[in-house]
Amino acid sequence: MNLFLGIIIFIISAPFIGGLLSGIDRKLSAWLQGRVGPPVVQPFYDVLKLLKKDTLVVRSSQNIYILFYFIFMLFTGCLFFGGENLLLVIFALTLADVFLVLGAYHASSPYSFIGTQRELLQVMAYEPALLFAATGMYMVTNSFYVSKIATFGAPLIVYLPAAFLAFFYILEIKFRKSPFDLSTSHHAHQEIVKGITTEFSGKALAMIEVTHWYETVIVLGFVYLFFGYNIFLAIVVTLAVYFAAIFVDNTVARLKWQFTVLSAWAMALIFGMGNILVLNLVGRYF
Amino acid sequence: MQLLGFLILFPLVIAFLVLLAKNEKVRGPIIKVSSVLISAAAIAFLVTNFHKGIQYFDVRHSYIDKILFAVEVFLAGYVFVASIKYRQWRTTVLIVAQTAIAVSFRIIYGSSIQVSHNIFVDKLSIIMVMIVAILASLICVYSIGYMKDYQRIHKEVKDNRSFFFFVIYVFMSAMFTLVLTNNLTWIFFCWEITTLSSFFLIGYAKKTSREAKINCFRALEYNLWGGIAIISGVFYLYYSAGTVELDKLMNMGKAAAMIPVALICFGGITKAAQYPFCKWLLGAMVAPTPVSALLHSSTMVKAGVYIVLRFALVLEGTMTGYLVASVGGLTFLIGSIIAIAQDDAKKVLAYSTVANLGLIILCAGVGTYEAMWAGIFLIIFHAVTKCLLFLCVGVVDEKMHTRNIEDMCGLIISMPKVSIMMQIGIAGMFLAPFGMLISKWAVIKALVDSSPLLLLFVAFGGAATLFFWVKWMGKLTLVERPEKDVEVEVSYNRWIPLYILTLMTIFLVATLPFVSNWMVEPYIVEIYGRSAPMDHNNIMIMSIMLAIVMLFPLAFLHRSKRVRIVPPYLAGINTGDGKKFIGAFGKTKCMEMRDYYLDKYFGEGNLYKVGVVLSLIMIAGIFVSSVFI
Numbered sequence: 013m014n015l016f017l018g019i020i021i022f023i024i025s026a027p028f029i030g031g032l033l034s035g036i037d038r039k040l041s042a043w044l045q046g047r048v049g050p051p052v053v054q055p056f057y058d059v060l061k062l063l064k065k066d067t068l069v070v071r072s073s074q075n076i077y078i079l080f081y082f083i084f085m086l087f088t089g090c091l092f093f094g095g096e097n098l099l100l101v102i103f104a105l106t107l108a109d110v111f112l113v114l115g116a117y118h119a120s121s122p123y124s125f126i127g128t129q130r131e132l133l134q135v136m137a138y139e140p141a142l143l144f145a146a147t148g149m150y151m152v153t154n155s156f157y158v159s160k161i162a163t164f165g166a167p168l169i170v171y172l173p174a175a176f177l178a179f180f181y182i183l184e185i186k187f188r189k190s191p192f193d194l195s196t197s198h199h200a201h202q203e204i205v206k207g208i209t210t211e212f213s214g215k216a217l218a219m220i221e222v223t224h225w226y227e228t229v230i231v232l233g234f235v236y237l238f239f240g241y242n243i244f245l246a247i248v249v250t251l252a253v254y255f256a257a258i259f260v261d262n263t264v265a266r267l268k269w270q271f272t273v274l275s276a277w278a279m280a281l282i283f284g285m286g287n288i289l290v291l292n293l294v295g296r297y298f
Numbered sequence: 299m300q301l302l303g304f305l306i307l308f309p310l311v312i313a314f315l316v317l318l319a320k321n322e323k324v325r326g327p328i329i330k331v332s333s334v335l336i337s338a339a340a341i342a343f344l345v346t347n348f349h350k351g352i353q354y355f356d357v358r359h360s361y362i363d364k365i366l367f368a369v370e371v372f373l374a375g376y377v378f379v380a381s382i383k384y385r386q387w388r389t390t391v392l393i394v395a396q397t398a399i400a401v402s403f404r405i406i407y408g409s410s411i412q413v414s415h416n417i418f419v420d421k422l423s424i425i426m427v428m429i430v431a432i433l434a435s436l437i438c439v440y441s442i443g444y445m446k447d448y449q450r451i452h453k454e455v456k457d458n459r460s461f462f463f464f465v466i467y468v469f470m471s472a473m474f475t476l477v478l479t480n481n482l483t484w485i486f487f488c489w490e491i492t493t494l495s496s497f498f499l500i501g502y503a504k505k506t507s508r509e510a511k512i513n514c515f516r517a518l519e520y521n522l523w524g525g526i527a528i529i530s531g532v533f534y535l536y537y538s539a540g541t542v543e544l545d546k547l548m549n550m551g552k553a554a555a556m557i558p559v560a561l562i563c564f565g566g567i568t569k570a571a572q573y574p575f576c577k578w579l580l581g582a583m584v585a586p587t588p589v590s591a592l593l594h595s596s597t598m599v600k601a602g603v604y605i606v607l608r609f610a611l612v613l614e615g616t617m618t619g620y621l622v623a624s625v626g627g628l629t630f631l632i633g634s635i636i637a638i639a640q641d642d643a644k645k646v647l648a649y650s651t652v653a654n655l656g657l658i659i660l661c662a663g664v665g666t667y668e669a670m671w672a673g674i675f676l677i678i679f680h681a682v683t684k685c686l687l688f689l690c691v692g693v694v695d696e697k698m699h700t701r702n703i704e705d706m707c708g709l710i711i712s713m714p715k716v717s718i719m720m721q722i723g724i725a726g727m728f729l730a731p732f733g734m735l736i737s738k739w740a741v742i743k744a745l746v747d748s749s750p751l752l753l754l755f756v757a758f759g760g761a762a763t764l765f766f767w768v769k770w771m772g773k774l775t776l777v778e779r780p781e782k783d784v785e786v787e788v789s790y791n792r793w794i795p796l797y798i799l800t801l802m803t804i805f806l807v808a809t810l811p812f813v814s815n816w817m818v819e820p821y822i823v824e825i826y827g828r829s830a831p832m833d834h835n836n837i838m839i840m841s842i843m844l845a846i847v848m849l850f851p852l853a854f855l856h857r858s859k860r861v862r863i864v865p866p867y868l869a870g871i872n873t874g875d876g877k878k879f880i881g882a883f884g885k886t887k888c889m890e891m892r893d894y895y896l897d898k899y900f901g902e903g904n905l906y907k908v909g910v911v912l913s914l915i916m917i918a919g920i921f922v923s924s925v926f927i
Contacts, residue, residue, distance in 0.1 A: 070866045076853045117772030121866030125891040139761040147746050292750045
């Protein structure tokens, strides 16, 4: 019963939460840049308008990939909020992302192509830290199930501070925010135009936008797990983490892929793996 | 028992038949009929024996050992002469050393060796028999036409096809014996046969091609190191424990068994092309493509991992096992990273093979029941999908005369069916919910429970795997310019193996819970007494995922017509058909898209050296730890 409740709440509320967060993001960014900025509900207006626009494509079947990107993101969220296996969640998330990349490949356009290459590098950069965070949670709670991890009787952050640090670092990559907005970005006037989403328009672009909202909620759900023992604290910290990410986005310039991969892997190795090894030693000798 | 004899002896008979049949009109039908018979025998073998427990057979004839010994000495003599002829001093020394050990073993103990069971059948050997029989048969059928065209294109290479097929059938027989025998001296013998098959087939063009010559002798050299280790292991085992039987070795207790096990595992590491020996398998890609598919990805190299998997129970929880696992893990990591920098499709497949074998060795070294489950799953899935991918690359190579992944852009138009088969193969290699990814998941779970440090290899290596596979898969869907359909010229004896392999891949994925429940788990239960690393809930989720992925191709049939097709965005300077643009100095240029290979960072040079140094340290550790257990 709990499972279905989680899934239904996720499917219905996630786009609203994600869209709202995106609106707050834009308002906050505007404030940081000394502008007034759009209303908080602007992202919803945008999507509604996109739905009314013509759908232009380069190749007739490219939007099918986006549909599956959307479906698998939804599926990932259902697994996560249904309390299922965390490793499966990560794999499903990767699968969703692969569909987006393949769609951009399929579009056969130079700008979306350059986006795919960078997106793949980004996926490569963030995956290890994500896996280490999940395995760290398993080592503490003895379960990969989100339902068990979320209701664990103690704050996971106490056991996994370093792994959380590595996770926080790759969060910026996962959100595709500066300094790691390599593959696509909200601002179109730059060397990669819109990167991976260049050739998507109308309904397909609206779908990408909504999928991104879902993704935001799922990723923030991961953050929540680290603090899950106290709901209020967890929500406050999760939001704080999100705003911190926006703050970083507005204060730093974009980095090269070399630094992105190297630093993300170094973080994963030192903090993610380090945390796991310490846990293992502690578990073995104490 | 009859089936068993059939599987071992029938390929030998066919081998001599095809050697005599110089005319391809005679040879073709023989190969086709025998392929069907061998596959049927393997399936019958599975059906009649899988539900039974471990069966031992006592095949005892004094002259079998004598014949084997005579063949061994003869082959050693041949290799010796060939090495001298081609001035390969390292292989000359190695073959002398190996033969000296083998002969002195025979002289000292030959008459006193008592073997109670020469042949045994358990679930792992049945799984191996199935893989070898079906894949090798399909590849044989594919080779008939492929080799015909190969000879047509490479006029300088002497037509020696009857010998080519002779070697393949001898190899098949050796492979069956290798996985069915309980006698370690027989294992050594078969090991040598597979090494030599590989030598002959890589060196098919060795008289005219310098590259083929270098690579076939390198393969020989590295595999001889493994052969020396195995015969020394057998020697030591008989000296210390007075037996040459596999089952007795496995039940001897860890302390007593560790030295021979370490030596034999070293042999497995060489054959499975792990660091520092990986170079031979990469060089082996000069062989005709069916050879690469047969020996160097789906069957022969599996002999290496098979032998290490056999000792998983002995290795479990020991320092030696940990180090064996580390060699595998290191190979997985470095192999996957280097694969990013390769644009030759066969090279990518070779590196990914090396990497996946590393993952299996990692499982074997860890040796827990969860790791073992993952290891066997990997063997099955890797064999089928890799075979499919190799044969697809072979067809593309034949028709478009290129193996470069960059040239495969537009393949969805020029060779639609092959392109889709290739995409299925690639998806099977790395994507959830397909087999390989499930195995990787099981590996992660197994490692967290036993040795988390090894997770390092899997997490980073897995991330790299994703990069190079998606890159390739994307390239297959990308279209830069109009292409011509050249697929119609592909003949039926290429299509049949390709279709069967594609269907097998899909079938294996679709019946995943059954493969797990009926094939893999019974074996795990048989040796560990417990199992079930995957609970049914997860299997259900995976089936749902699979169902959604299956909908993907269907979606193409019902694609929306309400879209407007426009040229790609080229900064507003499109011209002509919209896929060209006006470049600097007003010239019209075609758009081109090249994948990232990032050779400077992920190239072979430095990473290879790092891998060699680290793996040598680990291998030294394997031997040291086996002595001081």
